[in-house]
Amino acid sequence: MTRIKCCGMTRVEDALLAAKLGADAIGLVFTARSKRRVTLAQARAIASALPPFVGIVALFMDDDAELVHEVIEAVQPDLLQFHGEEPDNWCAQFGRRFLKAIAMGEGRAALHKLRRYPSAAGLLLDGHGLGEAGGSGKAFDWSLMPTDLAQPLILAGGLTPTNVAEAIRVAHPWAVDVASGIESAPGIKDPQKLADFIHAVRQAG
């Protein structure tokens, strides 16, 4: 079964709907580089409303360690996600499980970076280019998804209710991660797209 993370939640009602429809995790974005950035107060409200067994992932992109510490203290996320050029030892300094995102916009050239994160609990392959922020709706060539890595791989970038089944068929990821493909505006989730996305993933197996 392919796990599902719905990223860029800014409203309690959207996070609750994702949980009700069967999302395994929701993502909260804290980096100032995002249109989906949440305040600590928003994040706390979403985190405390979520039912049990739905994970909370806190996303950063080349941010100060101080911000990461503040979020850990205030929100108690289950996982951290680092989306920038943070090295493995920097990501590991918080003593928390983390996902490391790799910008696959560079194509095959980005693949060697996957070996640089032995401490990561999982590797997230996203469609954006080096230096660009994620959450852009850009897909990459799913056939580049490696099959020989020990860590679970999460597929992200430009996934939608329409293309996610094909993405799973080609890439066989442990999980899929979506932000813009289930939105009506940045940070505002569309209930129908959310339902269609989760249904499409569950049908794909």
Ligand SMILES: O=C(O)c1ccccc1N[C@@H]1O[C@H](COP(=O)(O)O)[C@@H](O)[C@H]1O
């Ligand atoms: O969502 C954001 O605003 C964001 C900002 C900076 C770094 C990462 C971000 N989101 C991540 O990007 C993937 C792909 O997004 P999309 O589905 O292509 O819109 C998303 O799942 C988040 O993990």
